[in-house]
Amino acid sequence: MPERLDVLKTYKLYIDGQFPRSESGRSLPISDAKGKVLAHVARASRKDLRDAVEAARKAQGGWSSASGYLRGQIMYRMAEMMEGKRAEFIRAIGAGAPKPSAASSRKHSPDAEVTAAIDRLVHYAGWADKYAQVLGCNNPVSGPFYNFTITEPTGVVAIVAPDQSPLLALVSLLAPAVCAGNTVVAIASHANPLPGAILGEVFATSDVPAGVVNILTGDRAELLPHISAHRDIDAIHAANLTAEENTLLRAGAAENVKRVTCRGVAGAKDTVDWFDNGQCQSPWWIESFVEMKTIWHPASV
Numbered sequence: 001m002p003e004r005l006d007v008l009k010t011y012k013l014y015i016d017g018q019f020p021r022s023e024s025g026r027s028l029p030i031s032d033a034k035g036k037v038l039a040h041v042a043r044a045s046r047k048d049l050r051d052a053v054e055a056a057r058k059a060q061g062g063w064s065s066a067s068g069y070l071r072g073q074i075m076y077r078m079a080e081m082m083e084g085k086r087a088e089f090i091r092a093i094g095a096g097a098p099k100p101s102a103a104s105s106r107k108h109s110p111d112a113e114v115t116a117a118i119d120r121l122v123h124y125a126g127w128a129d130k131y132a133q134v135l136g137c138n139n140p141v142s143g144p145f146y147n148f149t150i151t152e153p154t155g156v157v158a159i160v161a162p163d164q165s166p167l168l169a170l171v172s173l174l175a176p177a178v179c180a181g182n183t184v185v186a187i188a189s190h191a192n193p194l195p196g197a198i199l200g201e202v203f204a205t206s207d208v209p210a211g212v213v214n215i216l217t218g219d220r221a222e223l224l225p226h227i228s229a230h231r232d233i234d235a236i237h238a239a240n241l242t243a244e245e246n247t248l249l250r251a252g253a254a255e256n257v258k259r260v261t262c263r264g265v266a267g268a269k270d271t272v273d274w275f276d277n278g279q280c281q282s283p284w285w286i287e288s289f290v291e292m293k294t295i296w297h298p299a300s301v
Contacts, residue, residue, distance in 0.1 A: 008037060008038070008039050008040060009039045009040070010027055010039065010040040010041070010042070011039060011040070011041045011042065011193075011194065011197035011198070011200075011217065012042050012197075012200075013042045013044055013048055013052075013200075013214075013215070013216055013217065014197075014199075014200025014201075014203065014204065014213070014214060014215040014216075015048065015051055015052045015055055015214045015216075016051075016052075016055035016058075016059075016210050016211045016214065017204060017209075017210025017211065018210070019200070019201075019204070020048075020051075021042055022042040022043055022044055022045055022048050022218070023045055023047045023048055023051075024043065024045040024047070024048075026042070026043035026045070026218075027040040027041060027042055027043055028040065028041050028042075028043050028193075028217070028218065028219075030095070030192070030193070030194055032095050038095050038194075039194065041193050041194065041197055041217040041218070042217055042218065043217070043218040043219060044187075044216035044217060044218035044223060045218075045222075046222075046223075046226045048216060048218075049185065049216065049223055049226050049227065049230070050230075052185040052214040052216060053156060053185055053230060053232050053233060054232075055210070055211035055214055056156045056183035056184065056185050056211055056212070056214055057155075057156055057183070057232055058211050059183050059209055059210065059211030059212050060153075060155055060156060060182070060183045062209060063153075063181055063182075063183055063209060063212045064152070064153045064181035064182070065181075066181070067129070068128045068129030068130070068131075068132065068179075069128070069129045071125075071128040071129075071178070071179060071181065072125045072126065072127075072128035072129050072179070073125075073207075074206065074207045074208050075121060075122075075124065075125035075128060075175070075178065075179060075208075076121075076122060076125045077206045077207045077208075078121055078125075078202065078203060078206045078207075078208060079118050079121040079122045079125065080206075081202045081203075081205055081206045082114075082117065082118045082121065082199075082202050083118060084202075085198060085201070085202055086114050086118075088198055089110070089114045089117075089167055089195055089198060090110040090111055090114055091110075092167075092192070092194035092195045092198055093110035093113055093114070093166065093167055093192070093194075093195055094110040095192070095194065108165075108275065112275070113165055113167055113168045113274075113275075114167060116168050116274070116275055117167045117168040117170075117171040117172075120168065120171050120172050120175060120280065120281065121171055121175050123175075123277075123281050124175035124176055124178075124179045124281075124286075125175075125179065127176075127179055127283060127286060128179040128180075131151070131179070131180065131283050131286045131287075131290075132150065132151045134283050135151050135283060135286070135287055135290060135292075136148070136149050136150045136151050136292075137149050139294070144298060144299040144300055145296050145297065145298060145299055146296070146297045146298075146299055147294065147295070147296055147297075148294070148295045148297070149292050149293070149294050149295075150292070150293050150295065151180070151290040151291070151292060151293075152181075152290060152291045152292075152293055153180050153181035153182045153289065153290060153291075154177075154180075154182055154234045154235045154259060154289045154290060154291055155182060155183075155234035155235070156182065156183055156184070156185065156232060156233050156234050156235075157174075157177040157182045157183070157184045157185075157233070157234065157235045157236070157237055157289055158184070158185050158186075158187070158227045158230075158233045158235070158236045158237070159173045159174045159177070159184050159185070159186035159187065159236075159237050159238070160173075160186075160187050160220070160224070160227070160236065160237070160238035160239075160241065160245075160249070161173060161186065161187060161188055161189045161196065161238075161239075162189065162238075162239050162240035162241060162266065162272075163189050163190055163191035163192070163240070163266075164240055164271075164274065165274040165275075166188065166189035166191070166192040166193070166194075166195045166196060167195035167196070167199065168274045168275070169189070169239065169240070169272075169274050170186060170188060170189065170195070170196050170199065171199075172239075172274055172280045173186070173237045173238070173239060174186050174213065174237075176237075176285040176286045176288070176289060177235070177237060177286075177289045178212065178213065179286065180286050180289050180290050182234075182235070182289050183211060183212045183213070183214075184212070184213055184214065185214045185216065185227075185233070186213065186214065186215045186216065187216050187217075187218075187220060187223055187227070188215060188216065188217045190219070190220040190221075193217035193218075196215050196217060197215070197217055199215060200213075200215040203215075220245075224245060224248055224249065225248065227249070227252070228248055228249050228251060228252030229252050229255070229256070230252075230256075231256045233258055234258055234259065235258055235259040235260070235261070235288070235289055236249050236252075236253075236258060236259070236260045236261065236262075237261050237263075237288065237289070238260075238261070238262045238263070239262065239263035239264050239272045240263070240264045240265070240266050240271050240272055241262065241265070241266055242265065242266050242267075243265050246262045246265060249262060250262070259288065259289075261288045261289075
């Protein structure tokens with residue numbers, strides 16, 4: 001009998017709560033360290049990016065008007081669903097990860113990364129109804145007035161995940177933006193996009209409204225110029241990219257006034273350590289994706 005060929009899964013894009021193929025029909029093979037093809041992922045195009053931004057913009061009003069308490073509950077539900085796919089995440093991370101050194105093998109193991117990613121989502125779920133009190137304030141003024149500074153979400157945020165820690169980095173970048181009422185279009189890790197593709201499946205079965213989180217897989221170099229130039233993307237959150245990629249993303253801000261936050265440079269000393277809670281769990285990571293509004297009110301009314 002002829003040798004049986006495995007039916008490999010092709011992971012789709014996650015846009016507006018659905019799983020479309022790339023409009024270009026392209027896909028990328030994902031191989032293990034020995035070169036064996038494990039699965040395929042859709043290769044997103046410029047048109048797919050536009051569709052994801054449109055979905056995020058459509059969902060932004062409803063998500064931003066939801067209470068902080070509700071957003072926190074939904075994010076906690078997302079973490080619950082991640083727990084249910086723990087084994088699948090571990091396999092996906094391990095398939096594309098280089099063999100760690102003996103000193104870091106336990107800390108940076110796939111199991112440790114999944115645990116840290118779930119905990120980080122829970123952490124920012126807890127901030128959803130608290131960050132406004134920390135970042136906003138009652139400003140002292142001279143006269144019979146109250147002066148308040150309150151926070152509002154920036155809008156649509158593009159997330160560009162680095163190659164390191166493909167699940168933990170992606171969650172760490174999108175969670176601060178989502179908890180503040182923004183919607184996101186995320187580009188999964190270029191080196192290992194499988195955890196990002198699985199994350200889309202997790203979110204589809206959680207309570208997060210369609211369009212709040214959109215996840216694309218594909219060639220990062222192809223998508224970055226379009227992210228930088230897109231006028232309906234209000235902010236970018238990226239980390240551990242090359243100096244050239246950081247420069248490209250910031251160049252778009254000069255032309256269309258989007259807010260760009262790039263954390264660390266790949267290969268440099270200031271590269272983000274995703275397992276460092278002190279570095280990655282802070283209300284100041286949320287602050288980059290809120291706008292401050294000042295309100296005056298007569299004290300006598």
